[in-house]
Amino acid sequence: MAERACKNDCMVGEKKMKLELTNAEQWIKLFTSKLDENVSTLNELDTAIGDGDHGTNMERGAKAVKEALDKQTPADLSALFKTTAFAMIQKVGGASGPLYGTAFLDMSKAAKDEADLAKLVQVGADGIKRRGQSDVKMKTMIDVWQPVADDLSAGPLTADQVDQALQSTKGMVATKGRASYLEEKSVGHLDPGSQSSAYLFDSLIEALGEK
Amino acid sequence: MAERACKNDCMVGEKKMKLELTNAEQWIKLFTSKLDENVSTLNELDTAIGDGDHGTNMERGAKAVKEALDKQTPADLSALFKTTAFAMIQKVGGASGPLYGTAFLDMSKAAKDEADLAKLVQVGADGIKRRGQSDVKMKTMIDVWQPVADDLSAGPLTADQVDQALQSTKGMVATKGRASYLEEKSVGHLDPGSQSSAYLFDSLIEALGEK
Amino acid sequence: MKKIINEVENIVPEMISGLVRVNHELVKQIPNTTAVVRNDDDFADSQQVGIVSGGGSGHEPLHAGFVGDGMLSAAVAGEIFTSPTPDQIYEAIKAVDHGQGVLLIVKNYSGDVMNFDMAKEMAEADDIKVKSIVVDDDISVENSEFTQGKRGVAGTVLVEKIIGAAARAGKSLDELEQLGKTVIENTKTIGIALHAATVPAVGHPGFELKDDEIEFGIGIHNERGYSIEKISKSKQLAADLVNKITKDFAKKDGKFAVLVNGMGATPLMEQFIFANDVLDQLKKQNIEVGFSKVGNMVTSLDMQGLSLTIMKVDDDWIKWLKEPVKTIAW
Amino acid sequence: MKKIINEVENIVPEMISGLVRVNHELVKQIPNTTAVVRNDDDFADSQQVGIVSGGGSGHEPLHAGFVGDGMLSAAVAGEIFTSPTPDQIYEAIKAVDHGQGVLLIVKNYSGDVMNFDMAKEMAEADDIKVKSIVVDDDISVENSEFTQGKRGVAGTVLVEKIIGAAARAGKSLDELEQLGKTVIENTKTIGIALHAATVPAVGHPGFELKDDEIEFGIGIHNERGYSIEKISKSKQLAADLVNKITKDFAKKDGKFAVLVNGMGATPLMEQFIFANDVLDQLKKQNIEVGFSKVGNMVTSLDMQGLSLTIMKVDDDWIKWLKEPVKTIAW
Numbered sequence A, B: 001m002a003e004r005a006c007k008n009d010c011m012v013g014e015k016k017m018k019l020e021l022t023n024a025e026q027w028i029k030l031f032t033s034k035l036d037e038n039v040s041t042l043n044e045l046d047t048a049i050g051d052g053d054h055g056t057n058m059e060r061g062a063k064a065v066k067e068a069l070d071k072q073t074p075a076d077l078s079a080l081f082k083t084t085a086f087a088m089i090q091k092v093g094g095a096s097g098p099l100y101g102t103a104f105l106d107m108s109k110a111a112k113d114e115a116d117l118a119k120l121v122q123v124g125a126d127g128i129k130r131r132g133q134s135d136v137k138m139k140t141m142i143d144v145w146q147p148v149a150d151d152l153s154a155g156p157l158t159a160d161q162v163d164q165a166l167q168s169t170k171g172m173v174a175t176k177g178r179a180s181y182l183e184e185k186s187v188g189h190l191d192p193g194s195q196s197s198a199y200l201f202d203s204l205i206e207a208l209g210e211k
Numbered sequence C, D: 001m002k003k004i005i006n007e008v009e010n011i012v013p014e015m016i017s018g019l020v021r022v023n024h025e026l027v028k029q030i031p032n033t034t035a036v037v038r039n040d041d042d043f044a045d046s047q048q049v050g051i052v053s054g055g056g057s058g059h060e061p062l063h064a065g066f067v068g069d070g071m072l073s074a075a076v077a078g079e080i081f082t083s084p085t086p087d088q089i090y091e092a093i094k095a096v097d098h099g100q101g102v103l104l105i106v107k108n109y110s111g112d113v114m115n116f117d118m119a120k121e122m123a124e125a126d127d128i129k130v131k132s133i134v135v136d137d138d139i140s141v142e143n144s145e146f147t148q149g150k151r152g153v154a155g156t157v158l159v160e161k162i163i164g165a166a167a168r169a170g171k172s173l174d175e176l177e178q179l180g181k182t183v184i185e186n187t188k189t190i191g192i193a194l195h196a197a198t199v200p201a202v203g204h205p206g207f208e209l210k211d212d213e214i215e216f217g218i219g220i221h222n223e224r225g226y227s228i229e230k231i232s233k234s235k236q237l238a239a240d241l242v243n244k245i246t247k248d249f250a251k252k253d254g255k256f257a258v259l260v261n262g263m264g265a266t267p268l269m270e271q272f273i274f275a276n277d278v279l280d281q282l283k284k285q286n287i288e289v290g291f292s293k294v295g296n297m298v299t300s301l302d303m304q305g306l307s308l309t310i311m312k313v314d315d316d317w318i319k320w321l322k323e324p325v326k327t328i329a330w
């Protein structure tokens, strides 16, 4: 697995922290780089309890997001999230495409009159739940998104909190997504979508820390 | 490879030797046993330069010959050869079925008014040549049948002569049968049909020796 | 991994290009998509409900091989083992709607269900009537309303055949939706693997089985099954699978359809031997077979193995299963 | 060796039994043989020349999969990779002769040629007119009048399609013989293997290739080829095979038919990618393709690999290649 850029001591955001466009751009860029660097990690996690393509899927999305952002610099937060959402929806496919796509699309809509980071992430988490007909404790990316949304609304987010959320998926029995076909045999493995979501929020921490 | 039952010192037949029914029955029975015992030897030879089934093909023939002979004891030499021929034709398939079948069918016809062993074997060899559109030096069973026919007409046949004929196929380039597709690469391997024919004539030597 | 391919990321577009070029009299490609649509005049002139299916690639001939008169109107190919994206499905829906609406045939995977749902929402915004049915025939997975439920596997092709023929016969969108749901409820499949598939981007088989092992209950994306056993004779395998499936049917009267489906690397020879044993087993159980089929229909790349599908059918369904079609692969 | 079979010696009869039971509306079996004949009323009433092919098993769907209206009248299956015996072929000839005679389509192997010859002699003794044509399309083997000559491989199925359609159109036995010879002269094939086939009675692959090796010029019975190379991209393989085959045609004007044939364990996905590259190559060489087809037609058990067949065709042949048929596998 990739080295974490910041450890326990690293945290971001004040309560009610506003997300600025420059941070957010940095956030998405760092996320796409982490996806690029960790294709095989994600594929391997998905090989254990899914169909082995989560890394490849997200890599396709990362490439599309980068290309879209290179083509046109987004005017505001809403535009940035919309571009990200469309690239994910149109290029990722599989389960993660519509899930990340819906999360960012809903965040794009919300960002039109809301810039509070914690609230935006909660909107994204809700989008995933709606699209995936799922909730926490089903061993999906929601088990990273929801704790992160909670942590952000309670105070600054730490890499440790992200990691804790990610690690919590290991002990869960999957009841949604492909891993659910394995029933009890899904226990003992990290959920791949939670790992990519951990990269997303690690990137957020880095982007805000570098400000 | 199976042990040869008799070595250089072992020989059979006087010049112009008559083949008796009891010897011939013994001959065919020994032949079918040798085929049964050497299925994998023949398959392996055929794997090297053919399609790997000569042992399995001949085993099917051996079984059919035995069953046919068990069902009805042949009245004379001609009937024995005919039964052998029909079993081979109907059960072996591939190249060796029609070849052994034609050899025995022609020998059956000839045996109606000819019992000279050397002449009968020559009739068989000619049948193979006709059916296979082939001749000596093409790395086929003819390279055992023809030398054996010659040796028999010159005097008693020895296991050494049979073996010499068989070994001579090793250096040949195949120009008929599947091995011909290998062209020069067929050199260095024994021809499988020549090996089964060597079993045939080894059996003949044993059958006459045991008289 | 030895495969006859070029760059891994071009596998799907190149495959679709090959399929369309070779079969240009039957199908055409929607530009800039990997969606394949019927290319015949009969369809252009018809007033039938459009039938669209699709899903991840790697299951060929499913789905593009079943586009044509009497089966699918269009098929959308995703990346290998990955649902296609909503924009592509949306293009296919638009291309086949003749005002009578469009039925989507979706295999039950979260990715497929979500992407087809998003496409449906997009098409509905264009005032196209869209319904969808979700195939979940793989009874090796326990069903539960709290989970994703059973997977959609080889039975999908029988659903596509019946729905395709019924749509050609002029059934309405609502009728087809209802028919599809009933057909799916009556369709049950179990698969076995002798060797896992190698996803090209991964480069090695999805799981390992020993030289004498076989896995029961695998899915078509290398999903692991419910047990690993020593391989037995075809007769025994047939008995095991037939028993497991027929136990799942409440009633054994009436007629049944049977599909023996090869997973990609298992020769037809073995499929026919297995089918012979399946028919023997069904005869023993006094189960009447009204339709049967054998072949590589819903594959899993180069997986070695096969699946058995049994469907309880009525006489109309048999007629629809038997009707001739003009497709690449039925 | 992991295969879904019962006893090795029952493979062929059980396979034929499965094939016939599943497809009983198309074909029937001649009792006590492994010969399969058309089962339709159209044929019973027709006055067409009977078309019989056959050969060793292990190449499914060839030949039984191509029995039906517009293709073969009967097919005779031998043991695996072993010509059928004359008595079985003779039964098939008798079953399909409607007084117009019977044409035998034989692949050029000494075993097949001899067994079909013996069957012909038997049928002629019954006053049935019999002619035979010998397919030898595999140009990876040098031709010579002093040897067995070239092998008959995947091109056989195109020969069967053209002859079958021409026979249905009412051509006489002599015309069909002449047509067949001309078609065969214009048919050229080369095969490649990534992994050899495992003959069940042998139990291991016929030869070994390293993880990055591929063999050019193999036959459909594990016959070794003319060279072993490092595997390259599909584009390169296509260029190599297309060049080698087109060089063998004196003239490149007119139209050509193309068949990409899977060897049994190579997924359709790879076959379509390869076909896409073949069509690109032919376009580059300004060679006009009038007909193309992709699929597992003439397999070699579980061999991984494929073959490319190119045939110089005239317009009648294209028409016959395209005409619909009612068979299990075309």
Ligand SMILES: Nc1ncnc2c1ncn2[C@@H]1O[C@H](COP(=O)(O)OP(=O)(O)O)[C@@H](O)[C@H]1O
Binding pocket: A046, A050, A051, A052, A053, A054, A055, A057, A058, A093, A094, A095, A096, A097, A099, A128, A131, A132, A133, A134, A139, A140, A141, A142, A176, A177, A178, A191, A192, A193, A194, C081, C082, C083, C110, C111, C112
């Ligand atoms: N219904 C769902 N709700 C929330 N997340 C889901 C759901 N289904 C799948 N996921 C997430 O998607 C991830 C798998 O994504 P990916 O491998 O790209 O798609 P696919 O499963 O189609 O191959 C899982 O690890 C899980 O986190």
Ligand SMILES: Nc1ncnc2c1ncn2[C@@H]1O[C@H](COP(=O)(O)OP(=O)(O)O)[C@@H](O)[C@H]1O
Binding pocket: B046, B050, B051, B053, B054, B057, B058, B093, B094, B095, B096, B097, B099, B128, B131, B132, B133, B134, B139, B140, B141, B142, B176, B177, B178, B191, B192, B193, B194, D081, D082, D083, D110, D111, D112
């Ligand atoms: N044209 C021929 N003339 C004589 N013998 C032949 C000819 N073709 C093949 N054979 C013999 O048949 C043997 C192969 O028999 P077998 O393996 O049973 O048949 P197949 O080649 O059909 O698999 C060869 O080793 C050779 O001795």
Ligand SMILES: [Mg+2]
Binding pocket: A046, A050, A051, A052, A053, A054, A094
């Ligand atoms: Mg996945």
Ligand SMILES: [Mg+2]
Binding pocket: B046, B050, B051, B052, B053, B054, B094
């Ligand atoms: Mg052989």
Ligand SMILES: [Mg+2]
Binding pocket: A051, A053, A094, A095, C056, C080, C081, C082, C083
């Ligand atoms: Mg996937």
Ligand SMILES: [Mg+2]
Binding pocket: B051, B053, B094, B095, D056, D080, D081, D082, D083, D111
């Ligand atoms: Mg053979």
